[in-house]
Amino acid sequence: MHIDSYFSLSNSDLDSAEFIIFGIPYDGTQSFKPGSRFAPNAIREASWNLESYSLFRNLDLSLVKVFDAGNVNTDGSFTQILERASEFLSKLKGFPIAIGGEHTISCSCMEFVRKKNACYLVFDAHFDLRDEFDDNPFNHACTVRRIFEKVGKVVQFGIRSGIAEERRFAEGNGIEVFYSWDILDDPKKKISELIRVLDQFDRIYVSLDMDSFDPAFAPGVSTPEPFGIHPIHFMKIISEISDRIIGFDLVEVVPDGNKVTQTLAAKLIVELISSIGSNI
Amino acid sequence: MHIDSYFSLSNSDLDSAEFIIFGIPYDGTQSFKPGSRFAPNAIREASWNLESYSLFRNLDLSLVKVFDAGNVNTDGSFTQILERASEFLSKLKGFPIAIGGEHTISCSCMEFVRKKNACYLVFDAHFDLRDEFDDNPFNHACTVRRIFEKVGKVVQFGIRSGIAEERRFAEGNGIEVFYSWDILDDPKKKISELIRVLDQFDRIYVSLDMDSFDPAFAPGVSTPEPFGIHPIHFMKIISEISDRIIGFDLVEVVPDGNKVTQTLAAKLIVELISSIGSNI
Amino acid sequence: MHIDSYFSLSNSDLDSAEFIIFGIPYDGTQSFKPGSRFAPNAIREASWNLESYSLFRNLDLSLVKVFDAGNVNTDGSFTQILERASEFLSKLKGFPIAIGGEHTISCSCMEFVRKKNACYLVFDAHFDLRDEFDDNPFNHACTVRRIFEKVGKVVQFGIRSGIAEERRFAEGNGIEVFYSWDILDDPKKKISELIRVLDQFDRIYVSLDMDSFDPAFAPGVSTPEPFGIHPIHFMKIISEISDRIIGFDLVEVVPDGNKVTQTLAAKLIVELISSIGSNI
Amino acid sequence: MHIDSYFSLSNSDLDSAEFIIFGIPYDGTQSFKPGSRFAPNAIREASWNLESYSLFRNLDLSLVKVFDAGNVNTDGSFTQILERASEFLSKLKGFPIAIGGEHTISCSCMEFVRKKNACYLVFDAHFDLRDEFDDNPFNHACTVRRIFEKVGKVVQFGIRSGIAEERRFAEGNGIEVFYSWDILDDPKKKISELIRVLDQFDRIYVSLDMDSFDPAFAPGVSTPEPFGIHPIHFMKIISEISDRIIGFDLVEVVPDGNKVTQTLAAKLIVELISSIGSNI
Amino acid sequence: MHIDSYFSLSNSDLDSAEFIIFGIPYDGTQSFKPGSRFAPNAIREASWNLESYSLFRNLDLSLVKVFDAGNVNTDGSFTQILERASEFLSKLKGFPIAIGGEHTISCSCMEFVRKKNACYLVFDAHFDLRDEFDDNPFNHACTVRRIFEKVGKVVQFGIRSGIAEERRFAEGNGIEVFYSWDILDDPKKKISELIRVLDQFDRIYVSLDMDSFDPAFAPGVSTPEPFGIHPIHFMKIISEISDRIIGFDLVEVVPDGNKVTQTLAAKLIVELISSIGSNI
Amino acid sequence: MHIDSYFSLSNSDLDSAEFIIFGIPYDGTQSFKPGSRFAPNAIREASWNLESYSLFRNLDLSLVKVFDAGNVNTDGSFTQILERASEFLSKLKGFPIAIGGEHTISCSCMEFVRKKNACYLVFDAHFDLRDEFDDNPFNHACTVRRIFEKVGKVVQFGIRSGIAEERRFAEGNGIEVFYSWDILDDPKKKISELIRVLDQFDRIYVSLDMDSFDPAFAPGVSTPEPFGIHPIHFMKIISEISDRIIGFDLVEVVPDGNKVTQTLAAKLIVELISSIGSNI
Ligand SMILES: [Mn+2]
Ligand SMILES: [Mn+2]
Ligand SMILES: [Mn+2]
Ligand SMILES: [Mn+2]
Ligand SMILES: [Mn+2]
Ligand SMILES: [Mn+2]
Numbered sequence A, B, C, D, E, F: 001m002h003i004d005s006y007f008s009l010s011n012s013d014l015d016s017a018e019f020i021i022f023g024i025p026y027d028g029t030q031s032f033k034p035g036s037r038f039a040p041n042a043i044r045e046a047s048w049n050l051e052s053y054s055l056f057r058n059l060d061l062s063l064v065k066v067f068d069a070g071n072v073n074t075d076g077s078f079t080q081i082l083e084r085a086s087e088f089l090s091k092l093k094g095f096p097i098a099i100g101g102e103h104t105i106s107c108s109c110m111e112f113v114r115k116k117n118a119c120y121l122v123f124d125a126h127f128d129l130r131d132e133f134d135d136n137p138f139n140h141a142c143t144v145r146r147i148f149e150k151v152g153k154v155v156q157f158g159i160r161s162g163i164a165e166e167r168r169f170a171e172g173n174g175i176e177v178f179y180s181w182d183i184l185d186d187p188k189k190k191i192s193e194l195i196r197v198l199d200q201f202d203r204i205y206v207s208l209d210m211d212s213f214d215p216a217f218a219p220g221v222s223t224p225e226p227f228g229i230h231p232i233h234f235m236k237i238i239s240e241i242s243d244r245i246i247g248f249d250l251v252e253v254v255p256d257g258n259k260v261t262q263t264l265a266a267k268l269i270v271e272l273i274s275s276i277g278s279n280i
């Protein structure tokens, strides 16, 4: 029996770590169920349900250097939070793994995605391409729009909700969109197509809005949306591109009473580390 | 951020509306988990999680006239409730969408199903073909029997629970039954067969007992039953027959703490409106 | 059995009503447990648990004209919400009963409290006297400061949490504060003292932050704080001043799974109407 | 660690037992939160949280003969259930302890209360004196009316909700009513008055609607009602009259997630046995 | 409406029964979410949600003799519990169905699995092959190691978590392991392979750790692990080997608030009885 | 908005801190509701609901040096855990605040209580004076017996459950016991008596089993027991003896869904620090 206040894999320090896990527990603009501010700690707790060995990859994770850096201070305005998070990220030597909080916290990845020949790969049920929402350009429904404006290269996977304006924006701006119903119809084909699209990039930042998964797998999310993808889809894609991933965030978890959504989140972090760690 | 006390699509009035949403929050005969009386309001709440645009059909739902008429008064005996609901339904000019409450409230649809060349298409884990239960002919386990007696044309999809007498009644009375295990084995084939069976009808009333879905997708139902169908099956069937649907009810939701069952219910109402609305 | 989407006492229309109930489901700045956006509908639901007769006052509430006006639209920025709420309030002929949402929505009462010889009586565990919080002057922790700035006359009851600056502000500005521990030690004495303080005002606007009560009675609040007052204290105070109350808001409920906090909220609304209605 | 499917004190058989515990898990007419059908088993589970020794009375409960007879079959109509329960009760040699289910199941006690110089002492937030509700004379809101009709001697403690007609009925028919607010104001006085009223009876049947307690102590009830009494009031009253109690039912528990209401219920059953058992 | 304290199929007595259901509510070594001690009663409760007729097999289960023998006393040390359970099992004439409690309780099956040409078929997400955990050889993570030591023949299905040592132990000792990702990729093939492996045994004891299923289907388990199998896989395997199954345990359920995991557990017990009962 | 993974007051380091908070998340012997292993993190989370200023004492807590040292590793046997905890405690320079976990973890305080003229003051509903339970001398029901054996001076407050043997042990060994019903009858008197008893000790170690409080205030405990004391009683006692308290543990919290028990726990830790810190 072992439950601790940090992510179970943490075995290193900030400077030596190959992977740095940190939380950004901000959820000020959630449009339906709020509470993702509690996710980083809940996912840390759930990490103690998991082994430090990846059976899938036959990899002993104690050999990988991981550090849980705690949470970014989310006092103040969102601009202040974003500055703090971006500054923190800019100093990191290891691979960053940010746990939200709402999707907006993904905006702190901008410098990463602006790197040469990089793209922002986002798993989400929603476009998040609005120009503003509730009079706020940093609403969680605007995240991808903000990032696209600065970065220009976005690929979306699992989309099944949005407004006409967002669809038009995506279509009019060359954003590659993989719709959930197409994926559900033929997952292998769509995953292959995605891999092909990603082949053109040397660096891939991955943002995982947990509502991309069907609520069956991830009931604890802020804006559950039926008809989602299976977590195995995510795993398979990550396996294919793990040598080019440069950063990762996992967002929009609202902890559920059975602790299953937070366990899935912790598991995906462990397997992402395992997948990338296998290349080191 | 916007949560209101009416269904989010409501944008019209009773007389002009093409679609009328109303609740019948009665659950007096539930045999296991009671509480579907709270479903109409919970589904209304969850509707605010959804967009007023169907990405699936590229349809702006603000162009469709929808009215949330509130709840039918469920004071009194079930007979009184049924009379009120039936009278309400008889005066409607638009397409009726009833939210239960338990399955019994579907009995208020009788006049619809009695129309020329109409049938009652019911998605359910259970036959609901008992002659009586707990000494009550209007128990939720008798709904389809009551409707069959008056109407004669019933098609059942997703069935996986019942008693021998119900199976015999279905077999002996020409009720078409699609069993859940057959559907899970080959969904495309079984959906095609269903469509073919429905081809003979000019009018189809659709009753959706949410326990037809696997509890993975709809954990918040009164009598959860494993081995259920996937909500995408429902969506695909509705798409094929949307030009002939004459009425709809959605029943047996007991709101869950993660708000996912009520979100699925709200989503299916939105997409049914979208599917039928595309034909208008 | 009767559950509906409006407050159970609603029996009138906007223009004729003596009491108008409406929701302002905004909770964008909650500092701990968010979710009071779901409170207005949850309290409406719980109102169906209650009788339309006050046994305490022997008053038939069907004789009092009440209207549930639904929710104020909370799309947009808080400034926009506040404008909408204030405009709505400015047109009302009847007694306003606002259901939050977080405490900030109480700011829409300003015009009421600015009336001649009026005061703002607030039940709360917290001062809410900060100048800003999270870089936002309209954070829920600043509500009373904002109101005090415009109005000047504030009385606080049940206080047991805050920062030194807030205490100094209260002390330095003549705000009467009744601390929770003093009330728990001798409720009768402290209630009498409060009544005496209130004697100097002709008009009293009452704001009830439900966290003023002990979490034993109101577990479903955004920022639960131990050592709170008993709901009977509120009832007794209201009885004494009911002839001078000019408006009411009830805020900070985050619905709980046993439905007890929302039932307490609905009950207090019913008894406030009953108390004031007895004078009509 | 020991959790079993029967009440923890059960140590005897039906014929030898001095106390017989049994469930009547019927809740077909609940007006707000249904689910008391799950209470008997939940209270059995909670009984394993308690000792088989009463520290309060210094009584070893293994010396008292108790039998858990399981549940009365609640298939069929309520009339059938009532017949079964009454027949079961009529054959019992020991002291009966019925666990509801809703309050209506208390009607099975009629033969007990009809005994010479007996009365029905009911702890409840509600009068339950309606002549019918939802067109049903056996609605839980009519329980006490039905019993009064056959029995004539009723004493009510903890009342704080009802309609004018019920109050008039109580006043016009000599029913002694102790209102909750009077009890809260001076518990000792009101308990004394109650004891004096009960002094005139040789036999007392006790019915405990758990909503008589404040929702702080019993959050898991079907119709929570604020301003309730403290469980210690019940304990003190039982102590005074334990030599004349002839039967007991405990009703209206809807199990809560923290298991506190069911623990309170189990505790009160244990202490009632202890109190009566001390006289044996 | 019928909820009782024993498993719904129970219709016989200990000596005549073909199937004996009993609980072993011990969970002293759970490594993440404890609480499986509450599972036997919760699964009994959920059994009342199900029919006594298997629609899948067209079998009237009232024709099969089933007895619910209550729970094994879990007072004392685990060694004492194991002795009690083993002794109970050794005297049984009918087919044993043990409900945990944690997986460790499966150790009471040893005498069964030691029979001639018998094997231990275990469905689990985890190897449970550790030599000790928390300094305890009877930790739930060591169950299969303990059984293997005495029995030698183990087949594992659904595995997806463990440590390197466990994998090596399985590989080095000829334990057949079917990994979850292989099953998800091609269920039919892997099920066929399993059947072929099982063909060599005349007797099969089946142990079902409910965490073998995806948390989507079984959210209420002690150590939820994503990427699990579908319950239909279990059903299909059981159908194929039902004539050789000699005992069954179902473990690691921590009851969930929607009652879906316990319903799945009860359903699988009913269908296992149905499957084996068809052969009688 | 600020939620972090450490206790909110933490502002120092291990060597400089005046107060050291640490968790011991062990709950291996809980007899009813397990899950206190999750309490340290839940209480840390709840601490962010509280101010760093004590309004009660007008004390700025940023002036007090506090350090959250994380959790003691609870891998291994309880003996190993106890050794680790004791060793950790033996090296501390500051005041220790241990968060359980179950009551057994209090055994790590032995060296403290063995100091000259020290006593162990325990708030609890239960004696915890058994010699063994479940064949384990380190069961949570034996905690106080183990401590008494080594220390000899124990005072118990809030007791209301136990077995005859425990009462006799207490009476026969000069353990001062304050029963809950006596405290509820006249709190002031009993608190005075307690203070007088404590006057004879120069050092007091305080152990707070949160089930000492009524479940109304602390619903989230492992073994809820009705008729408990009010948290204000604890506060008042602490105020009187704060200059002699040498260590503190808070145990048996099982986090509740409304986060109220963990908030109460965090609050009492903050106020204990404030009370003792005022003397520094
Ligand atoms: Mn998103
Ligand atoms: Mn999303
Ligand atoms: Mn149905
Ligand atoms: Mn059904
Ligand atoms: Mn406030
Ligand atoms: Mn407040």
Ligand SMILES: [Mn+2]
Binding pocket: D103, D124, D126, D128, D140, D143, D209, D252
């Ligand atoms: Mn009653």
Ligand SMILES: [Mn+2]
Binding pocket: D124, D125, D126, D209, D211, D212, D223, D252
């Ligand atoms: Mn009642």
Ligand SMILES: [Mn+2]
Binding pocket: E103, E124, E126, E128, E140, E143, E209, E252
């Ligand atoms: Mn296992």
Ligand SMILES: [Mn+2]
Binding pocket: E124, E125, E126, E209, E211, E212, E223, E252
């Ligand atoms: Mn397992």
Ligand SMILES: [Mn+2]
Binding pocket: F103, F124, F126, F128, F140, F143, F209, F252
């Ligand atoms: Mn204790």
Ligand SMILES: [Mn+2]
Binding pocket: F124, F125, F126, F209, F211, F212, F223, F252
């Ligand atoms: Mn205790």
